[in-house]
Amino acid sequence: MTTATLSLSDLTAAATTAARISAAASDAERAAWLTAVADALDANSAELVEIADSETRLGVPRLTGEVARTSGQLRLFAKVITEGSYLEAVIDHADPAATPPKPDLRRLLKPIGPVAVFAASNFPFAFSVAGGDTASALAVGSSVIVKAHSGHVRLSERTAEIVTAALLGAGAPEGLFALVSGREVGTALVQDPAIKAVGFTGSIPGGRALFDLATSRPEPIPFYGELGSLNPVVVTAAALENRSAALAAGLAGSFTLGAGQFCTKPGLVFIPAGTTFAADLAEASKDKPALPMLTGRIAEAYPGGLHSFAAVPGVEVVSGSVDQDAAANGAAPVIFSTTAAHVLDRPEELLEECFGPTTMLIEYTNQAELAEVLAKVPGSLTATVHAEPGEDVASVVEQLAGLAGRVLFDGWPTGVAVNWAQQHGGPYPATTSLFTSVGATAVRRFQRPVAYQDAPESVLHPALQDANPLGIPRRVDGKLVLP
Amino acid sequence: MTTATLSLSDLTAAATTAARISAAASDAERAAWLTAVADALDANSAELVEIADSETRLGVPRLTGEVARTSGQLRLFAKVITEGSYLEAVIDHADPAATPPKPDLRRLLKPIGPVAVFAASNFPFAFSVAGGDTASALAVGSSVIVKAHSGHVRLSERTAEIVTAALLGAGAPEGLFALVSGREVGTALVQDPAIKAVGFTGSIPGGRALFDLATSRPEPIPFYGELGSLNPVVVTAAALENRSAALAAGLAGSFTLGAGQFCTKPGLVFIPAGTTFAADLAEASKDKPALPMLTGRIAEAYPGGLHSFAAVPGVEVVSGSVDQDAAANGAAPVIFSTTAAHVLDRPEELLEECFGPTTMLIEYTNQAELAEVLAKVPGSLTATVHAEPGEDVASVVEQLAGLAGRVLFDGWPTGVAVNWAQQHGGPYPATTSLFTSVGATAVRRFQRPVAYQDAPESVLHPALQDANPLGIPRRVDGKLVLP
DSSP, X not given: OOTTTSOHHHHHHHHHHHHHHHHHSOHHHHHHHHHHHHHHHHHTHHHHHHHHHHHHOOOHHHHHHHHXXXXXXXXXXXXXXXXXXXXXXXXXXXXXXXXXOBOOEEEEEEEOOOEEEEOOSSOTTTTSTXXXXXHHHHHHTXXXXXXXXXXXXXXXXXXXXXXXXXXXXXXXXXTSEEEEOSHHHHHHHHHOTTOOEEEEESOHHHHHHHHHHHHTSSSOOOEEEEOOOOOEEEEOHHHHHHHHHHHHHHHHHHHHGGGGOOTTOOOEEEEESSOSHHHHHHHHHTTOOOBOOSSHHHHHHHHHHHHHHHTSTTOEEEESOSSOOHXXXXXXXXXXXXXXXXHHHOHHHHSOOOOSSEEEEEEESSHHHHHHHHTTSOOEEEEEEEOOTTOOOHHHHHHHHHHEEEEEESSOSSOOOXXXXXXXXXXXXXXXXXXXXXSGGGGGGGEXXXXXXXXXXXXXXXXXXXXXXXXXXXXXXXXXXXO | OOXXXXXXXXXXXXXHHHXXXXXXXXXXXXXXXXXXXXXXXXXXXXXXXXXXXXXXXXXXXHHHHHHHHHHHHHHHHHHHHHHOGGGOOEEEOOBTTSSSOXXXXXXXXXXXXXXXXXXXXXXXXXXXXXXXXXXXXXHHTOOXXXXXXXXXXXXXXXXXXXXXXXXXXXXXXXXXXXXXXXXXXXXXXXXXXTOOEEEEEXXXXXXXXXXHHHHTSXXXXXXXXXXXXXXXXXXXXHHHHHHHHHHHHHXXXXXXXXXXXXXXXXXXXXXXXXXXXXXXXXXXHTTOOOBOOXXXXXXXXXXXXXXXXXXXXXXXXXXXXSSOOHHHHOBOOEEEEEEHHHXXXXXXXXXXXXXXXXXXXXXXXXXXXXXXXXXXXXXXXXXXXXXXXXXXXXXXXXXXXXXXXXXXXXXXXXXXXXXXXXXXXXXXXXXXXXXXXXXXXXXGGGEEEEEEESOOGGGSOGGGSTTOTTOOOEEETTEXXXX
């Protein structure tokens, strides 16, 4: 199903009907649909990876792993809805003796309705057509219309064919999933009254424009955007003293991974002044190859970003060349260095994301200066601290937890585990909401609560019936009860 | 603390510091602060009610009950944070054998930071200075700056004095709570970078203007607005046949309660065509007195709203007079009647909230027409169905659950229980978010998730430490575990 065959209003009408059917389906049924899509992706992995590599140049190993991650996400969400806590079922029995008397009240989360998903350039599987946004929306009983990313249109279409066939083969309703292409259709989708929420992964300007559209509708809808992230890293003096070379090797691997095109790439690295870390990092990075970037436009933008940094007073190029033709030769790593004082002078120019294999070392002279410059760092997906065991880093950690959704210790932020505890989201501009787009709780973005007062059992969702036929965890009269 | 003594920037700076201290306080400490406020309100109830009655004319019995409800809300939130599920603590232990290896990841919800609360006119206690928004924000560790409603400024100031003294007396930090007054200060508050979320109860135009400000900030923030609600009621033919007089008596009590100034007032009542219900309702309402309204401006607006309805073709006045001087004589009940066909002709004019003791009967001729007209009803806080036992109302209930946050059976929507299962929120314009402003889960509006990866126990919140020193429910390696 693409715009080639159906108009947008046909698609949204079908999505509305399908959402109604899916909302009435059981969790077991929807879990089977998700599993069918996961199986189909795995079965067609080789073909999909080949198309993806031809369009994105991300390479077969990375793309093969990404397909597995994507089918794994679908299976996690199948598990999440089967477990049942995601319904947040709450039962308060009537209390006629209370003042005023309390009615019987039962609450659960219902699907929000048709969802629009904007696919990302940098994860052609995991944050794209059948990615986490799509999977979490389908899991809870929403329908999904995906806006394909222009960087991998053929892959998007082939993935959509596979997803559609798997869903229909597993008994899902027609219209539960659709794919559209083109910037104008995407804009129309966000404004369409049938669409009740939007998932988006992309740039700050593009995401903010769509966020503004979503919130300025006559009926505003939630816009779950993941827009941009600097992912600051703080290294203590003790950590550098003990393992500068190892830290340099880890950082070199992380900021160059996938040509630096991860949303969790460490873009700012705060180090004590007066160390050899810059040289260590240059050494650790010197054999990292130039890699092709996702699209020609992205490759053309990379040297521009490098030049902007290099032009700022107080910024030095530690290694690599800002004069590079990334479109022709691939993007080569570039390491910058500056001081916290310079960042405090020009935060707007230096605290800016540059998509590509580059990172900025920022020297701090004491803890007070570190705290001052961290206070200027915009909201991020991640923040990392490297310290020695036993060091008191409580106040730095507290500050990092205030600016990021995930705080890492002695690791590197690239690599996002898909599990129950994951938080992939942070203060604006990292994301535009208080939710995560990765991990079990991502489903909550596409649910709305409804309470039923004094309802007869016959109209109640099984999750709210006294006998608990689904066997799920619930809160009953204030107490959590496990099945 | 009011603007008379401190500038807004002083207040927000103090609120930022206080929020940091409160976030680091234990749940037991914050529960004690809330309890101290509840106790102080109860202890000063007589004085507060007297001031409130002089400003709002809501009457001593209603206002006395509202103080009890307000202290009850504070105590419920103390219980909620003590129980601990509200932290949504999740622990996924490391799995080095996984592909890729999984790190140790632990997630919980942290307070969002300073919150602005806009008090309502119609609930001078429960949705005002120490109301649900304030209580739920303080509960989770946010600080609060309340913008007083102009309809009860003296009460707001006196309540703020009592709240401030109770908080400080219980050991809460200075600046945790403050009160400001005036439209311009309110606007500045929503735009202040220190403010991280807004709670609002009020009109659609006022709320939408502030929502637009909040979402158009350089760093947009969540705006939790409760704006307007028609609260449709559907009555089946069988229910009317069996108990028309009883339904009329119940509806008359509900739509006139508090001079029709509840956000859950039933404003639309769908009844089968060709019954005597209109006459029954007129009879049941004939002795309902004219009541003073909250403010002169609200009283002056009431006859205007009545005239607008009366001017629509096909609308009849069943009882009461649209020509009334509500400001001088109080607001008297007015019952309108029309047909679903007329509503379908002019939905914008007829599906409009009129604040005051008035309701609109809408006759439907069959289920299809009922479904068609319900599809035009804007998002509401509540929706109600009156049916006979055993009647199949599943499709009506499904439709009502799509347009409202609380679906009632054989009851009346005025009266909102404060408990774990409550949902006081619905699709726009009922509210501007997927959350509730009443009940236990209201706290989630003021929390943001943070995950800690491979963190040493020493920096982890007790909720995330392996030994579970707080003894709270948690999800560990995918399984809910009770203490």
